[in-house]
Amino acid sequence: MLAAVKKIWARTAYGQLANQGVLGMNRRNHSYIARYNPRHLYPLVDNKLKTKRLAEEYSVRVPKLVGAIENQHDIILLDSLVAKLQGFCIKPCKGSGGKGIIVITGRDARGFIKANGQVITAENLHRHISNILAGLFSLGGKPDIALIETLIHADERMTAFTYEGVPDLRVIVFCGFPVMAMMRLSCKASGGKANLHQGAVGVGIDIKTGAAVNAIQNGASIKVHPDTQQELSALQVPAWQELLELACGCYDMTGLGYLGVDLVLDRDLGPLLLELNARPGLSIQIANKAGLLPRLQAVEQLKKIERYSNLERVAFAREHFAAL
Amino acid sequence: MKTGPSSVYVLAVLLLILGASLSIYRHVQFEVPWLPGEQRTIWSIEAKIEFDSQDAPVKASFATPDNQPGFERLSERTASPGFGLAFVDEGGARRAEWSIRQASGQQTLYYQVDMVAKPESLDGNQALPPALRLVSHTGPQAAAAKELLDRARSRSADAYTLARELINEFNTQAQLAQLLNHSQKRIVWLVDLLNQAGVPAREVLVLNLEDGRRRQSLTSVLQVFENDRYQLFNIDTAEQGRHPNQLIWQAHAGALLDLAGGSRSKVHFSIIKQEVPVSRVLREKNLSERNLLDFSVHSLPLEDQALFKGILLIPMGVMIVVFLRILVGIRTSGTFMPVLIAMAFIQTNLVPGLIGFSLIVGVGLVIRSYLSRHNLLLVARISAVIITVIILIAIFAILAYRLGLTEGLKITFFPMIILSWTIERISILWEEEGPSEVLTQVGGSLFVAVLAYAVMSNNLVRHLTFNFLGLQFVFMAVVLLCGNYTGYRLTELRRFKPFIGRPD
Numbered sequence: 001m002l003a004a005v006k007k008i009w010a011r012t013a014y015g016q017l018a019n020q021g022v023l024g025m026n027r028r029n030h031s032y033i034a035r036y037n038p039r040h041l042y043p044l045v046d047n048k049l050k051t052k053r054l055a056e057e058y059s060v061r062v063p064k065l066v067g068a069i070e071n072q073h074d075i076i077l078l079d080s081l082v083a084k085l086q087g088f089c090i091k092p093c094k095g096s097g098g099k100g101i102i103v104i105t106g107r108d109a110r111g112f113i114k115a116n117g118q119v120i121t122a123e124n125l126h127r128h129i130s131n132i133l134a135g136l137f138s139l140g141g142k143p144d145i146a147l148i149e150t151l152i153h154a155d156e157r158m159t160a161f162t163y164e165g166v167p168d169l170r171v172i173v174f175c176g177f178p179v180m181a182m183m184r185l186s187c188k189a190s191g192g193k194a195n196l197h198q199g200a201v202g203v204g205i206d207i208k209t210g211a212a213v214n215a216i217q218n219g220a221s222i223k224v225h226p227d228t229q230q231e232l233s234a235l236q237v238p239a240w241q242e243l244l245e246l247a248c249g250c251y252d253m254t255g256l257g258y259l260g261v262d263l264v265l266d267r268d269l270g271p272l273l274l275e276l277n278a279r280p281g282l283s284i285q286i287a288n289k290a291g292l293l294p295r296l297q298a299v300e301q302l303k304k305i306e307r308y309s310n311l312e313r314v315a316f317a318r319e320h321f322a323a324l
Numbered sequence: 325m326k327t328g329p330s331s332v333y334v335l336a337v338l339l340l341i342l343g344a345s346l347s348i349y350r351h352v353q354f355e356v357p358w359l360p361g362e363q364r365t366i367w368s369i370e371a372k373i374e375f376d377s378q379d380a381p382v383k384a385s386f387a388t389p390d391n392q393p394g395f396e397r398l399s400e401r402t403a404s405p406g407f408g409l410a411f412v413d414e415g416g417a418r419r420a421e422w423s424i425r426q427a428s429g430q431q432t433l434y435y436q437v438d439m440v441a442k443p444e445s446l447d448g449n450q451a452l453p454p455a456l457r458l459v460s461h462t463g464p465q466a467a468a469a470k471e472l473l474d475r476a477r478s479r480s481a482d483a484y485t486l487a488r489e490l491i492n493e494f495n496t497q498a499q500l501a502q503l504l505n506h507s508q509k510r511i512v513w514l515v516d517l518l519n520q521a522g523v524p525a526r527e528v529l530v531l532n533l534e535d536g537r538r539r540q541s542l543t544s545v546l547q548v549f550e551n552d553r554y555q556l557f558n559i560d561t562a563e564q565g566r567h568p569n570q571l572i573w574q575a576h577a578g579a580l581l582d583l584a585g586g587s588r589s590k591v592h593f594s595i596i597k598q599e600v601p602v603s604r605v606l607r608e609k610n611l612s613e614r615n616l617l618d619f620s621v622h623s624l625p626l627e628d629q630a631l632f633k634g635i636l637l638i639p640m641g642v643m644i645v646v647f648l649r650i651l652v653g654i655r656t657s658g659t660f661m662p663v664l665i666a667m668a669f670i671q672t673n674l675v676p677g678l679i680g681f682s683l684i685v686g687v688g689l690v691i692r693s694y695l696s697r698h699n700l701l702l703v704a705r706i707s708a709v710i711i712t713v714i715i716l717i718a719i720f721a722i723l724a725y726r727l728g729l730t731e732g733l734k735i736t737f738f739p740m741i742i743l744s745w746t747i748e749r750i751s752i753l754w755e756e757e758g759p760s761e762v763l764t765q766v767g768g769s770l771f772v773a774v775l776a777y778a779v780m781s782n783n784l785v786r787h788l789t790f791n792f793l794g795l796q797f798v799f800m801a802v803v804l805l806c807g808n809y810t811g812y813r814l815t816e817l818r819r820f821k822p823f824i825g826r827p828d
Contacts, residue, residue: 014817024813026811134701134702286819
């Protein structure tokens with residue numbers, strides 16, 4: 001009787017998702033975020049300035065901070081801050097989802113040249129910073145700080161797969177173990193942003209090899225990048241071991257058990273930490289065609305988890321979380 | 325620090341048992357039925373009399389309502405600590421008389437009466453007409469009065485048309501009416517003039533019954549007799565007839581409240597509507613000593629009961645939000661905003677409510693987008709939106725009233741602060757995520773609000789939540805259980821569609 005019910009249940013949509021270990025929103029919030037992410041640690045990741053200082057403390061490489069603008073009357077200092085730089089990047093300290101980020105790659109007589117080739121006048125750039133300070137892009141509209149960073153030069157092996165923007169790597173790190181990874185490629189439809197819900201391409205990456213598993217855009221599978229026409233299955237992330245080690249280090253740095261780590265591979269500097277997320281999304285499972293639950297539970301079942309070193313954790317993950 | 329899920333289940337089961345047993349106890353002990361069943365409408369009306377006394381003997385005589393076409397008195401109660409109480413009959417009028425030897429400071433007396441609505445007897449409209457009372461007036465006012473009466477008489481056929489024309493005369497002949505108003509009130513003139521014309525008439529005080537109203541007062545209307553039947557007239561609009569929800573509180577001469585030894589008296593009324601099974605009404609009639617309804621919140625004054633009637637529905641709406649967000653996964657703008665909107669819909673009714681909501685939010689968004697150009701700080705911006713919303717509500721109310729849509733006045737029931745935040749949130753969402761996300765969230769919110777409205781305005785739900793306080797524990801248990809649901813949301817089946825139907 002009970003077995004029959006179980007059999008029918010397994011055939012329903014609910015049962016099928018459960019069988020494949022897909023992590024749902026309720027379970028993520030209840031069993032992982034609420035349980036493994038202490039509330040008081042959130043500011044470490046929600047505030048990029050704090051993340052950056054913490055990263056420097058732990059010798060984790062991050063894009064270099066040129067300066068921070070905290071008050072409206074300091075906006076004029078921008079010009080002296082970036083005087084010697086050809087390109088730079090302005091982002092809100094407490095922003096989320098890539099909102100409010102402006103990338104400047106050069107200048108001409110009219111003003112600054114944005115990554116997409118458009119020109120923004122110095123006056124408009126000042127106004128953008130003023131908006132950042134007023135909290136236009138921050139969580140809850142709170143007053144914010146504008147950060148100015150050096151430009152990231154994405155590794156050439158990666159840029160072929162992306163249209164504008166910098167391709168970044170999202171790794172879900174659970175208790176220090178990298179459990180799932182995804183490359184996020186911006187495209188025309190996403191306006192140069194690397195966010196999946198804005199239409200960016202997500203490429204699931206095999207934890208074992210760093211090679212592409214599957215790619216999606218707007219929730220549906222795709223084979224080639226819509227703008228560059230690159231075959232996405234050819235994507236192989238370079239410096240894979242290094243990237244995983246960096247991602248795992250972020251757990252030791254923040255203490256957050258369920259963490260989304262966004263990394264980027266710089267041409268000159270190698271792997272860099274871009275930002276951290278205490279509430280990473282679930283679409284990474286669709287990109288990988290795999291559920292998170294079996295991997296999370298595998299880590300939860302390990303004994304004396306605190307004795308694993310960074311390298312041991314990466315090794316365990318590469319051995320156990322390979323794509324099928 | 326954190327306790328396991330099992331302790332929550334234990335707590336939920338305990339709450340379930342507690343809530344169920346409380347409810348069953350009420351059902352068995354007080355015979356409160358589970359279903360609304362065949363019902364009689366009972367209006368419980370509470371008059372609150374407040375006055376100041378000055379260390380002197382106090383005697384307060386208060387008019388009470390009597391059986392009348394449409395209503396029958398079921399029971400009455402008073403609350404007046406320290407006062408002596410008697411019901412006295414003064415020339416056919418029954419009055420409650422409180423007395424005390426010495427009282428100082430502010431005094432509050434309560435008089436509560438339950439009236440059974442009998443709409444079937446409303447056509448009767450029978451009563452003993454009062455004796456004609458002829459008052460002679462002198463001077464210019466007498467002449468003015470005579471002129472009004474003559475004009476009205478020439479255009480009327482019987483007592484009712486005479487009364488109607490007389491009121492119309494008062495409205496059209498503004499100058500004469502003003503002259504008359506100097507010496508006595510319009511209603512007194514109307515009674516005098518009708519009596520002069522040989523038509524028995526009098527001023528009566530009526531209460532308009534509406535569920536859950538507080539701080540109401542009586543309105544005075546004109547009662548005109550033809551033989552032993554009568555009609556009521558609105559003395560301003562000459563509107564004739566009696567609404568089924570109009571209770572005649574005082575029909576006989578004399579003041580509503582006669583107070584000796586006190587000053588600064590105030591009287592106001594609270595009203596609550598109850599649907600009660602017929603059998604109980606019949607039984608109560610024989611046993612009028614006992615309280616009629618055994619309300620779960622019965623120990624409270626009626627004024628507060630009326631409040632609770634709405635408050636006790638909120639958990640039901642909250643539960644719907646919990647279901648739709650956790651089990652279904654509908655995205656709303658603001659977690660419990662839909663419940664508050666649903667509460668407003670209960671006051672405004674669904675369609676006017678939806679129209680009002682769309683109007684305010686739509687126009688608010690346009691104005692908010694203009695405000696955003698000025699780069700204001702958050703608190704100032706929200707404040708500006710709040711003021712905008714209030715101005716909009718005032719304008720819409722006035723416009724609707726001018727156009728004769730009295731329903732439009734109920735737009736004031738919308739929670740203004742919540743609406744302002746909604747506008748703010750929607751406009752940020754629009755800028756950040758685009759119109760499609762706005763549509764999803766606003767549509768989701770309205771869907772939840774309409775569903776919550778449908779449940780909260782359901783007769784059975786209202787009956788159960790108000791009569792069985794124990795159900796609140798059951799709601800609590802259900803919400804706790806939902807808080808532990810870690811399964812998939814219905815919308816996630818769509819989101820994770822690539823995983824469904826894959827061969828293993």
